[in-house]
Amino acid sequence: MKMTKIYEGSHQWIMFGRDEGKPGNIIDTNQYVVRTANRCLLLDPGGAELFAPMMAAVLHHAPVDQITDLFASHQDPDVISSLGLWDQALTNAKLHAPAFWEGFLRHYSCESIEYVGIPDNGGTIKLESVELQLIPAHYLHSSANFHVYDPQAKILMTGDVGAAIEGPDTPVFVENFSAHVEKMRHWHQRIMPSNQAKRVWIERVRNLDVDILAPQHGRMFKGDDVKRFLDWFDALQVGIAV
Amino acid sequence: MTNQTKSQFIAVASITSELSAVMVVAKEISLAAANAKAIAFRAGDKAKGFQPITDFINELAKETIELVTNINIYALVLYRLTVNEFQKTVAYNKFELASKMAGDAVYAKSMQEPVEHAKLSMQDCQRQFKRDVSQLLGQLEAVMHHARAARVIAANSRIEASQAGEYLQSLQAVAESVDKAAHTIHDNVQRCRIALSIYRNS
């Protein structure tokens, strides 16, 4: 598992991904970790297949008992089918996930972990002195969906928005935006169902100060590429399969 | 899924299917008893010896149904336990793998506790499964006992039927069906016991 520190301040953001040991037939995912002095939050911790390499990678940054919080942007298996394993490994942890999906996500087993349902209008996760905002991103692509914004690090974790499906050795940041566009087009047109939801989300995100836009698949967008992505996404027609 | 887990799932599932067949047959016996009672009533004095036997058959059928109902509940518990054990085993293996993959990571040692804990809960499940299997085998033995008793009764019924004059044939048919049913129950339960016996608490 490749680890890339993407923010270092009073706390840290680390991106995990490009796992070499991953079976070829499952989608490659990016996991993000927010690390404060004594706590650790895993954003979209990944599928069951990824549990062991992910846990092993996190152990370079935090001991197990300091993994206190998990976040699931939505209910997809590539996001959180590892829940049942985290549930057995962690004591006193919380899962922050859409309230709407609680009855669904509990199918993965969530007994010792406390399910903290995020209401439709969003909320926050407090990690010691760090306060992360949970930004509603419903219908992008899941009907109950949230993104995580860190105003201090200026990072917006966007789940499946901004994703691209590429090979295992892909760089972690977009280097040439116009070349990258073709890798994103079909994914966004096919997986995102609603132009209206997209418009509302873009408006919301344009009001945030974002340095890094961090999707769950593919490459992150940095600096001016964030604005480029928003403009490109704004102009894109989605929900094309009907 | 390991072969051991697979065969455990199959063993538990086979109990449920064998027992549902036993249930059907036990209900047949109960029906045969009601039938015999009616015939014996019509036969009057000629089937005097047969009347208490029909009550006995009925009682036996009822008890068997009750036993099987209880065993079915037990089998469900056993099934849940098997699922649980499977999940615990998966977790233990993944935790061990994570621990190995962590190598010389700064916090690699912190994984020891979850590994140990997972191992203990997995072993707990295995022990509890063995304990419950032993109890279930005991209950199955009780059903076998009933089946053997039913066969003895069937033999007695045949003797009593021979004195029932024109009712001989219909009473003999009752005795026959009880015997056949008891035989089926015996065989099915025996198969359950064989499937489970390898997990018995030694």
Ligand SMILES: [Fe+2]
């Ligand atoms: Fe998704």
Ligand SMILES: [Fe+2]
């Ligand atoms: Fe995804």
